[in-house]
Amino acid sequence: MTLISPDQPTYVLAPVTDVDRRALDAAIDVAEPGALLMALVHHSGDTALLDEFRARLDQERSRTQAIMGEYPATVAAEVRERARHLLAGPLIPRIAVPDDALFRRMAELCVDDTVGEEYVPHLREQGGFEPARRVVPATRKPPAGFTVAIIGCGMIGLNAAIELGQAGFRYQVFEERDDLGGTWSRNTYPGAAVDTPSHFYSYSFELNPRWSKYYPTGPEYLQYLHHVAGKYDLYPHITFSAKVLGCRWQEDDQIWEITVRHKDGSVRTHRANAVVTATGVLNAAAIPDIDGIDTFDGETMHTAEWRHDVDLSGKRVVVLGTGCTSVQVVAAIAGQVKSLDVVMRQPHWVIPERKVAADVPEGMRWALEHIPYFHQWFRVKTYWWAADKGYSIPRIDEEWYATHVSSSPANDMVMRVCLDYLDRSFPDRPDLKEMLTPDFPPFAKRIVKDPGFFEAVKRDNVSLHRGSLRRIRPDGVVTTEGEFIAADVIIWATGFRLEYLGFLDVVGRGGIRLAEEWAEENPRAYLGITVPGFPNFFVTAGPNAAPNHGGGHNVTSEEHVHYIVESLQYLVENGHTAMEPTREATEDYNRRVDEELDKTVWKHGGTANGYYRNKAGRAWVACPWRLVDYWAMLRAPEPRDYVFTG
Known part of the structure; x- marks a missing residue:
């Protein structure tokens, strides 16, 4: 892939005078x-x-x-x-x-x-015609010593570094791994790819005309992020192999003390006026605790911890899971293994997308x-x-849902497309069609764009099994249906434990701990970004901030970063040292979030598993608003919803 890299952002266009x-x-x-x-x-x-x-x-x-x-x-x-x-x-x-x-x-x-x-300013920005319009006046420069700590160096961390730097703020990025890219440096399994279109799943200020595929592969997307980091000179500001252990607010100094374990093993304390978390929420690989797992004589690996030293050629492979990652792996390896057994608790709705693997x-x-x-x-x-355009699909029409698997006429249209795809894919295999037909409405779990999974499962060396794993033996696995499957390799395509900063010890004003505030899998944030009691602490990709009905993580990335820059500039303009949302504003916002999500399949989806709901059944991932409405909410902070210090 060749990336163009002019000195200016790509919304600054130059005439093309020498036309071929x-x-x-x-x-x-x-x-x-x-x-x-x-x-x-x-x-x-x-x-x-x-x-x-x-x-x-x-x-x-x-x-x-x-x-x-x-x-x-x-x-x-x-x-x-x-x-x-x-x-x-x-x-x-x-x-x-x-x-x-x-x-x-x-x-x-x-x-x-x-x-x-209402879409016009949103599309002008997201289309890459112009930069995000600043709302808070920028008549004052940030104080020379004002520093922002960014935790994580994936899509959002890089975006935060660029925007903070351009706004004049000093910043330092701490990245636990030895490479940037977040998800795309970690997930290197065969077939790894983005399931959002290439020409949208990129920064609006840094378009890439040279994508080789309409949906980028993981390696190509990682190369794009490296290009961005180089073009905007971010590397000098990134500390790699630096694991942030905790953050503690020092009231007297109005500063955050950040404890970091560095590559040499030393633990040091860094200070910053503000903290931006860009760690994502799907970080810790979810490996099921199955009886006998330590007795297996073969090889095991999680898709996020892919072992490239293991040759799958001619091996008997068992894959647990049928989500977005599993279908990519299965499609990629089915032709090289001796046998491939896919064990799934529930099938996902799979939709055809002709460009998902197209050049x-x-x-x-x-x-x-x-x-x-x-x-x-x-x-x-x-x-x-x-x-x-997908906003209505996950919403429930109660009268319709009372007598249908789908949740509404709009939801039913998607289901009919998926059912038609099943019919066309398995005209002579009613057994596979039955096994791959979900019994819950589309969007209750993440919908899958088929990268070749349906073709793969029709191969003679591929078998599907409903259920999970009950026990692992030295020579294979026993499913919950009592079936034994011989195996040389077990692949966990079981996703991640969803963690909203649960791995980080964050201590705010008066010794309050974020882990206690967000206990029982019940994180709450104002606009999904700020939290009462934690001054100048900004969470990106926070609770109820994911655009699950459409769009992509890149939208959240740019919106959250814009809001953070506007908030910090508001502090500078008004001579404040810190800000945090009021509890009243936070509670009111989350009340409205819950009320809106109570009308969706993310709350009442009829599916027994998945990460869209916490253990109490609350929808804690999805943002309930239209993308354009959430974008409008995040143009600038509302002072009446905040408490300011200084």
């Missing part, structure tokens, strides 16, 4: 037509194209059923023909980023859908890199159909 006509023609042949049409408007300055093609789309829609904003073939062909005439000579746009009214018209035509006015054509990559604004509009279209 053959490459341009090849790009036009495969470019996404909605985004290409918007690039033509930018290039020509002719906004009449919007009315012309709006009429064409409306006319074609009356004849054919559009699918997720996909342009009809006749309209797509006309866009390409127009592009061959208009994209002549240097590619110098006559319209840069349009005003809000024009942007909305362009967005609606690009995605071929109605776009609410990005070279022409498409050329268009993304060289046609001004094509990439931004392609990102908008990708995001639009993968984000709030």
Whole structure:
């Protein structure tokens, strides 16, 4: 993969003056037509194209059923023909980023859908047209000694480092591992890949036009993060092999003392005015405690601790689990092992996605890199159909749910797609179809995009088993159904223990401990970010902050980091030393969260296991709001909801 790396963020566009006509023609042949049409408007300055093609789309829609904003073939062909005439000579746009009214018209035509006015500033930012707009005035620079400690160096940690640095704050990143990347440095199992589209699952200020696949592999995504760290000169600020053991607030000094065990084994104390946790929540590998596990004569490994020294060729392999990770592993190794037995407690809903393993054509990559604004509009279209369009799907229609497996008509549409995919995949294998059909509504557990799992389980050397493992013997495993399976290798595709900072000793004002505040798997935070009693302590990817209905972790990343920078700048502007949310604001916010989630399959999903609910049954992962609404909540801190010191 080749990454472009100009000095400026990728929303700063330079004209393309030396155009390779053959490459341009090849790009036009495969470019996404909605985004290409918007690039033509930018290039020509002719906004009449919007009315012309709006009429064409409306006319074609009356004849054919559009699918997720996909342009009809006749309209797509006309866009390409127009592009061959208009994209002549240097590619110098006559319209840069349009005003809000024009942007909305362009967005609606690009995605071929109605776009609410509230989405315009959100899409301008997430599409990569412009940086996040600052809300808190920045008339004062942070004091020279004001320092922020960032714990973790994955997607959010890197983002926090970039944004804090650009806002003038000193920062230091502590990373437990010897590499950055978080999930993508840890998960190196065969088939590891992101299940969110490449051209969206990246920073809005650092688009990458050279993704090789529409859904990035783990190694390619890790390379992207390394590119970002290098471009923004983050390495001097990162301390690797540095495990943060705890943080303690010192009231007299208005400072956090952070205890860190370094690579040489020494334990040192560092001081910071604010702490940003960017550790994620799925960190500790969940390995089941099964009778006889220590007696197994073969090899065992968890997908997050993959043993590359173990050769699976010709081996009898047992995989426990059928979630997003398991299906990737199974699809990747089925062809090299002697036998593969997949043991699953519950099947997941599996949805077809034709691009999940597809390469990005070279022409498409050329268009993304060289046609001004094509990439931004392609990102908008990708995001639009993968984000709030799914908001209604996990919500419950009580009258419908009383008589259906699905939770609502919208939820049922997804279920029908999945059921149709099962029918088409297993026309001659009713046994597999039955075993792979869930009995709960889609989205109650994370939905799976098929990377080739359905094809893999039809192989002669692959078998499915419902249940779990009751006992492990030296030569294999015994399932809860009493079946013995001979094995040379056991792979735990059992996910992670969900931990909201439970591994970190955080002591706030007056000696209060975060572990006690969040005991019994009941973490609560204001906006999912700040906690009463813990001044200048910012949690990213906190409780009830995950965009489970759509979008991706990258949205949460940028929104949370923006809010943190705005909050710290508010302290600087007003001469305060610390801030923490009031208990009243926190309790009120979480009351509204619970009320909203009580209407969803994340709370009442009819599934016996999964990490979306805590042991008391509360939905503690999902954010209940539309992505655009949560984005709006996080533009700047609301002073009345905080207590300030100094």
